[in-house]
Amino acid sequence: xxxxxxxxxxxxxxxxxxxxxxxxxxxxxxxxxxxxxxxxxxxxxxxxxxxxxxxxxxxxxxxxxxxxxxxxxxxxxxxxxxxxxxxxxxxxxxxxxxxxxxxxxxxxxxxxxxxxxxxxxxxxxxxxxxxxxxxxxxxxxxxxxxxxxxxxxxxxxxxxxxxxxxxxxxxxxxxxxxxxxxxxxxxxxxxxxxxxxxxxxxxxxxxxxxxxxxxxxxxxxxxxxxxxxxxxxxxxxxxxxxxxxxxxxxxxxxxxxxxxxxxxxxxxxxxxxxxxxxxxxxxxxxxxxxxxxxxxxxxxxxxxxxxxxxxxxxxxxxxxxxxxxxxxxxxxxxxxxxxxxxxxxxxxxxxxxxxxxxxxxxxxxxxxxxxxxxxxxxxxxxxxxxxxxxxxxxxxxxxxxxxxxxxxxxxxxxxxxxxxx
Numbered sequence: 157x158x159x160x161x162x163x164x165x166x167x168x169x170x171x172x173x174x175x176x177x178x179x180x181x182x183x184x185x186x187x188x189x190x191x192x193x194x195x196x197x198x199x200x201x202x203x204x205x206x207x208x209x210x211x212x213x214x215x216x217x218x219x220x221x222x223x224x225x226x227x228x229x230x231x232x233x234x235x236x237x238x239x240x241x242x243x244x245x246x247x248x249x250x251x252x253x254x255x256x257x258x259x260x261x262x263x264x265x266x267x268x269x270x271x272x273x274x275x276x277x278x279x280x281x282x283x284x285x286x287x288x289x290x291x292x293x294x295x296x297x298x299x300x301x302x303x304x305x306x307x308x309x310x311x312x313x314x315x316x317x318x319x320x321x322x323x324x325x326x327x328x329x330x331x332x333x334x335x336x337x338x339x340x341x342x343x344x345x346x347x348x349x350x351x352x353x354x355x356x357x358x359x360x361x362x363x364x365x366x367x368x369x370x371x372x373x374x375x376x377x378x379x380x381x382x383x384x385x386x387x388x389x390x391x392x393x394x395x396x397x398x399x400x401x402x403x404x405x406x407x408x409x410x411x412x413x414x415x416x417x418x419x420x421x422x423x424x425x426x427x428x429x430x431x432x433x434x435x436x437x438x439x440x441x442x443x444x445x446x447x448x449x450x451x452x453x454x455x456x457x458x459x460x461x462x463x464x465x466x467x468x469x470x471x472x473x474x475x476x477x478x479x480x481x482x483x484x485x486x487x488x489x490x491x492x493x494x495x496x497x498x499x500x501x502x503x504x505x506x507x508x509x510x511x512x513x514x515x516x517x518x519x520x521x522x523x524x525x526x527x528x529x530x531x532x533x534x535x536x537x538x539x540x541x542x543x544x545x546x547x548x549x550x551x552x553x554x555x556x557x558x559x560x561x562x563x564x565x566x567x568x569x570x571x572x573x574x575x576x577x
Contacts, residue, residue: 176370177369177499178325178326178329178330178368178369178370178371179325179326179327179367179369180323180325180326180327180367180369180498180500181324181325181326182322183322183323183367183500183503184322185503185507185510186297186299186301186320187318187319188301188307188309188316188317188319189219189307189308189318190309192299192307192320193219193222193308195297195322197222197226199289199295200223200227200289200291201229201230202291203230203235204292205235205236205292205293206235206236206237206238206292206293207230207235207237207238207290207291207292208240208288208289208332209239209240209290210240210284210286210287210288210335211242211245211286211288211302212241212242212245212246212283212284212286212287212302212480213241213242213245213246213304214239214245214246214249214303214304215246215248215302215303215304216249217304219303219308220253220303220305221253223303224253224256227257231257231260231261232260232261237257237261237262237263238262238263238265239257239262239264239265240265240267240284241265241284242266242268242283242284242285243266243267243268243269243284243563244283245283245284251568255568258566259569261567265564265565266562266563267284267561267562268282268283268284268560268562269563282376282490282491283486283490283491283492284491285481285486285487285491285492286480286493286494287320287480288331288335288494290328290332293332294324294328295322296322296323296324296328297320297321297322298320298331298479298480298494298496299318299320299467299478300319300466300467300478300479301318314463315462316462316463316465317459317464317465317466318465318466319467319468319478321478327369330370330371331371331496334373338562366500367499367500367502367503369496369497369500370386370496371496372477372497374481374487374488374491374494375492376490376492381488383479383481383487383488384407384408384483384488386477386495386497387411387477387483388410388414390469390471391414391415392414392417393472394418394471395472396422396423396424396472397424397472397473398415398423398425398426398470398471399426399427399470399508399512400425400426400468400483401427401428401429401459401464401467401468401469402427402428402466402467402468402469402482402483403429403430403433403464404430404435404442404482404483404487405427405429405441406438406442406445406483406484407483407484408488412448415452415454416449416454419452419453419454420452424455425454425455426454426455426456426457427449427454427455427456428458428464428466428511428515428519429442429456429457429459429464430442430458430459430463430464431458431459431520432459432460432461432462432464433463438484446522450522450524451524456521456522457515457520457521458520459518460518460519460520467479467480467481467487467495468511470504470507470511472504473501474500474501474504475497475498475499475504476497476500477495477497477498478495478507479494479496480494480495481493481495
C-alpha cells in the first residue's frame with residue numbers, strides 16, 4: 157500500500173513535481189562515525205533481501221574494509237547488494253576491494269569514472285555527492301558521512317564533525333524508490349526550459365502526526381534548485397530562530413538576503429561554520445561574507461575543535477534538515493545531493509541541543525565590532541572572492557562536457573571459474 161502523503165506541487169514547462177510529506181515511524185540523529193557506522197553495519201548484517209548504497213568517498217581503510225566485510229557476507233547469503241561510488245571521490249578503489257564483491261554477486265558501480273591525466277583527477281565537477289544507505293526498503297540512512305576513517309575521533313586532529321539520520325517508516329519508501337532508480341544509468345538529458353521546479357507553496361505538512369519527512373534531491377536535470385528552495389522557504393517562514401551548521405558556506409545572494417531579512421525582523425540567526433577549514437579556499441569564501449551577515453545581527457560561531465563537515469539546519473520548533481548538501485556553489489549548482497527535511501518537534505529539539513552544545517563548548521563566536529573594523533584591502537578582497545566564486549558554476553556550465561554515466565564493474569570470476577582468455 158502506498159504511504160499517505162501531503163503533496164506540494166508545481167507545474168512548469170508541462171511537467172509536475174511533487175514534494176511529498178510522508179510519516180516517519182522512527183528518526184534518529186547519528187553524530188559522527190562513532191554513531192553512524194555501527195548502526196549501518198548492523199543493518200546490513202541483518203539484511204534479508206537488499207542493500208543499496210551511494211557514497212561520495214569510500215576508502216580502503218579500517219572503515220572501508222569493515223563495510224566490505226558486511227557487504228561480502230550479505231552478498232554471499234543471497235542479499236542483493238548494489239554499491240555506487242563516485243568516480244572522483246573513490247577513484248582509488250582497487251581490484252582487491254571490488255573483485256571479491258562482484259564475484260559474490262554484488263553490483264559495484266562508479267559514477268563518471270575517468271582515467272587520471274598525468275596523475276591528476278581533472279573531473280572534479282558534477283560529482284555524486286549523496287550519502288545514502290537503504291536496507292530491505294525498511295531502513296534508510298541519509299546524511300553527510302562518507303565511508304572513511306576520518307569520520308572517527310581516533311583519526312586525530314583532522315577527524316570530521318558530521319551528522320546523518322536513520323529513518324524508518326513510510327518515508328523510507330520514497331528514499332528506496334529513488335535509490336533503486338539509480339542502480340543503472342539514467343535516461344536522456346532534459347534541457348533547461350523543460351526542467352520542472354519544486355513549489356514553495358507548502359512549507360509544512362497539514363497534519364497533527366508527530367513526525368513527517370520529505371526526501372529532497374538535487375541534480376543537473378529535473379531538480380537543480382530543490383534543496384536551496386526548501387532552505388529559502390524555511391528561512392522566510394522562520395519566526396524566532398534559525399541555526400545552520402555548514403562546513404562549506406557560500407550560498408547565492410538570494411539565500412543570503414533571506415537570512416539578513418530574517419535577522420532584521422527579529423529572528424535569532426546563528427551560523428556554525430568552519431574555524432579550522434580542511435580547504436583554505438572554503439574558509440576564505442565564508443569569511444568574505446562575515447561583514448555582510450554580522451551587520452544584520454546574525455551570529456557566527458566558528459567550530460575550532462576539528463574540521464566541520466556537517467550539513468544540518470533547523471528553523472523554529474519543528475523544521476529541520478540533515479543531508480549531503482552544503483550551501484556553496486558546488487552543492488547548490490553542480491553536485492548530486494540528497495537531504496531529508498523533517499517536521500518533528502522532538503527531532504528539532506534534539507538537534508538544537510546538540511548544536512548548542514557544539515557552540516557552547518567547541519566554538520568561538522566572531523566579534524561583530526572587530527570584524528567591522530577590518531582593513532579596506534580585506535573588504536576589497538572579500539568582494540572579489542564573492543563574485544569570483546559565486547559566478548564560477550555559471551562559467552563552468554559553458555565549458556564543453558559529456559554527460560556523466562554510471563558504469564558497473566564486470567563481475568569477477570568466482571574461485572571455481574577460470575579467468576577469461
